[in-house]
Amino acid sequence: MTTSTALAVTDIHMSYGDLRAVDGVSFEVAEGEFFGILGPNGAGKTTTLEIAEGLREPDSGTVRLLGEAPWPRNLALLPKIGVQLQASAFFEKLTAREQLETFGALYGVTSARVDEMLELVGLSDKASTPEAKLSGGQRQRLSIACALVHDPDIVFLDEPTAALDPQARRNLWDVLREVQARGKTIVYTTHYLDEAEVLCDRVAIMDRGRILAMDAPARLVRDLEAATRVILERGALAPDLARALPGADQVAQDEVSLTISTRTPAPLLAALAEHGTLDGLQVRTATLEDVFLELTGREYRA
Template structure:
């Protein structure tokens, strides 16, 4: 096992208990191997994140789970049924928000959602309930073309929810949103999680995945590079903590001599000390002149992600060997999107 590999307990270990069961799935497009033996399980009620760089295979995997593509090899179960060939009985149990959602832009938000609901035979009460759930009640009579970007994203999610699906696929729902709109949408997503929805979530915002997801799978080159809770991945990676000091506190050479410091550099207007024993370093700094102006930055999911997906000096990636036991999250990517 490599330093970044984790083999966590899988809450959806048994196919019958899982909302999604993927075993040994592969997919090739010509000479390109988009997915290479992916296995994962998503438990019912889980908020599950699929992460990876562009071209990692995320979208291909999601489209296979949604029944839009057929895997070349392996088995896929979604809510106890096979998504391929297209299963008309399964489709109403799924909610899908794509990265580029289509709208009836000349309709109001309420009219648009009512049109979507009618396609599923869902009544008007569900429309009003869903508008409230995504905080769009005040915009119900606003034309879609006049909604803000964040409001359109909430309407896209509402379109995926209005028929009360058991399993929801959300593809980059906060893409292109400003920070406040992102945080507002986080509240909507947290409410969905608290309501017990099963959510499969793709995003490039690592802070988002860390804040929202129960578990995440990081896909690299069509294979699962790591799978665990965000906290578990960060802990297993053993990433260093950064201690930030005002640059006039000491020189880089002096900082390097502090017991427990692995590396010291000047960066972003601060003297940055990297350490895996932050308590020892903080005690030493306190003894050397106090802790005024000293800040710490603990390792994050982004640190783990970059370690797994960034090329090493020899051009290879820091990717662990594929585990022999069935993994939980593995995510492929859509060919022309992330």
């Protein structure tokens, strides 16, 4: 583990009876990195995060968090880490400001720091609002503010954007970008692949307790070598003519569109331009979701 490593997880295992929740997971997170753990339900993401945070003891394996072992419960680490769990619990009847002041009091945080956190998460105008009257997105932002109020070096976020509407999710993205811009290390789990692709420096894709792939999102997508899909409106081009175009590997047509799959899009697009069929054309390349589905499968997970 180097001095620039914020978190090192080495061959951790955790079972609940016959269920292997975490089965030999290893990874490192650099200081200042935004690291995502992705996976379907039951993949072992939350258990891995709880072990890394020092909330749970693994059956075997080691964790070094900011150079120290988080388990047994390491009180010296607590001021250096921030944790936002899947289910947030607040003190009843307190306003947004009072919630932050109460959390901050545990670490000797000043009122100025509380004001700074309210501004960071966009809740300055809701400071006097009881927590119970905040919207779901506002409560999530308040939860993150509570995890950050003592200015930790590393922040753990477990599905921070779950159940938020698209606007609230995007607002929270801005908050998370600002947190990283302040030099903080972020380790988080999410089900939203588009989110991870935008926010994360690297991701680990987990399933059945194991890491299946780990790299920068763009590199994972590139290594998939998936075909590019060129989509035309139905009737823009006859299927037989589309199959004869240079670079056309597969052609499929439904009631709405004609889709041409290709691994050499440049000559295909040039040929489509010659046929005057570029109006309304869509080009879709592979995404992190394609990588995820390729690795974990498409079956339904309860």
